[in-house]
Amino acid sequence: MAKAKTQFICQNCGYQSPRFLGRCPNCGAWNQMVEEQIKTEKQQVNGHTNLAGRVVKPELMAQVTFEKEPRIKTKLNELNRVLGGGIVPGSLVLVGGDPGIGKSTLLLQVSGQLSQLGSRVLYVSGEESASQIKLRAGxxxxxxxxxxxxxxxxxxxxxxxxNELKPDYVIIDSIQTMQVAELSSAIGSVSQIREVTAQLMQIAKQNQITIFIVGHVTKDGAIAGPKILEHMVDTVLYFEGDRNRAFRILRSVKNRFGSTNEIGIFEMRNGGLMEVKNPSEIFLEERLAGATGSAVVVSLEGTRPILVEIQALVTPTVFGNAKRTTAGLDHNRAALIMAVLEKRANLMLQNQDAYLKAAGGVKLDEPAIDLAIAVSIASSYKDKETQSTDCFIGEIGLTGEVRSVSQIEPRIKEAAKLGFKRAFIPKNNLTGLTLPKEMQVIGVTTISEALRKAFN
Incomplete structure (x- = not known):
């Protein structure tokens, strides 16, 4: 009898090695190499077949017929927006997020809505019994x-x-709990996740069954398992939010049927997740009038403009080195903007502690928020307030220039809709711009010019 061969597989990235390694040479993770058996017997490989038993054959592209991809709309318009207009039949959708954030709640609500529309839904759970799911559904x-x-x-x-039920939709909760009996590796290992996902993808594509997969995340916030998991699926959605707050953000980071970085905002209530139709009002409703260190930015998330208040608190440091703390904003971006303000706008910030946050728990990461960050820092440092009806849009370069940004018209229209009267934007964005009558748009070239006009 031949000796069984083994190999060591990194549970973080899927790297394979013939011997044990303490540190994975591919991703750098420590203590992630797990020994798994290699099957030596040859297995018969069958072609892809659907539930009707029909084998897929090569076709000339000129002879392939198709219809415009249909969209199945749920009652949650925010979910429809993130998916690119609705659910695409035959798609494979991965939903990831922190424990307790509401992934299973969202998919259970969607399952009930699809069932009420006359579709057959199979909810597969490896973490809960049927009675537990029924209790939560009630x-x-x-x-x-x-x-x-x-x-x-x-x-x-x-x-x-x-094969027996022939459902229209399948929910897998979660992919890390599923296993293929033919594999000797443990449940949740790289080999198991890869094989289960490959089988689910074959079922979805060959039979036009839409499959939603729940994925656990690591402590760093990435979906657990090999990166190939995100490559294989059609859509990757991240469910974000603070469990101490009621609001949840569903973000699309990959979508073969729509735009990426689209977001939908929900509020967790006793009766489940409810969609927030106007998130800008939520983020601005508790803004104090006349407060210093505050500036409003119109950030673009996918195709949706959202107004968010950026707050800054600048205070003299009591330690040798000034402290920089951010929440919802990139730490390096804040440090870069403070360096530009000190060099180009003559603000002495090297002996000042700075605390910055995006109000409402939202995370912002696009170049157009630079100008609002700079104005909020200068407002706190000078102890001068900005007008409550002002908003700021623009990217800041290292030489102090305010650079143009994309999609400026939708941003300005959203600000005008919520009652803002002035918008500070890059001067190069003024060309060919159609402006709302009630909005005054001020073009600025440098950060010094922007600060001078904002506080006068």
Whole structure:
């Protein structure tokens, strides 16, 4: 009898090595190499077949016929927006997020809505029993005549039930709990996740079944398992938010059927997740009139402009080195802007502690927020307030120039809709701009000019 061969696989990135390594040479993670057996017997590889048994064959591209991809709309317009207009039949959607953030709640609500529309939904859970899911569904008010609950982790059994029920939608909660019996590796290992995802992708594509996959995340916030998991699926959604706050943000980071970086905002209530139709009002409703260190930016998340208040608190340091703290903003971006303010706007900030945050718990990471960050810092440092009806849009360069940004018209229209009267934007963005009548747009070239006009 031949000796079984083994290999060591990194559970973080999927790197394979014939011997044990304390540190993965590919991703640099420590203590992630796990020993797994290699199957030596040859296995028969069958072509891709659908549930009807039809084998896929090569076709000339000129002879391939297709219709415009249909969209199935749920009752959650925010989810429809993030998916690019609705659910695409036959797509594979991965939903990741921190524990307790609301991933299972969202998908259970969507399952109930799809079932009420007449679709057959199979909810597969490897973490809860059927009675536990029924109890949570009753608390959320979820019901449906075509919603099937199936607590199972074996992929062979799941495939058999899909073959028998022929559902329109399948929910897998979660991918890390599923296993293929033919593999000797542990549940949740790289080999198991890769094989389960490959089988689910084959089922989805060959039978036009939409499959939603729940994915756990690591302590760094990335989806656990090999990176190939995100490459294989059609759409990757991240469910973000602070568990101490009611608001949740569903963000699209990959979408083959729509734009990326699109966001949808929900509020967690006793009856489940409710969509927030106007998030800008939520982020600005508690803004204090006449407060210093505050500036409003119109940030673009995907195709949606959102107004967010950026707050800064600048105070003399009591230590040798000044402290820089940010929440919802990139720390390096804040340090860079403070360096530009000190060099180009003559603000002595090297002996000042600075604390910055994006109000409302939202995370902002685009160049157009630079000008608002700079104005909020200068406002706190000079102890001068900005007008409550002013908003600031623009990228700041290292030489102090205010650079143009994309999609300036939708940003200004959103600000005008919420009652803002003045918008400070890069001067180069004024060319060919159609402005609302109630909005005064001020073009600025440098950060010094922007600060001078903002505080006068």
């Amino acid at each position: 608390r959320l008010g979820v019901s449906g005549q075509q919603l099937y609950l199936y607590p199972e982790t074996d992929m062979g059994s799941i495939r058999k039930q899909i």
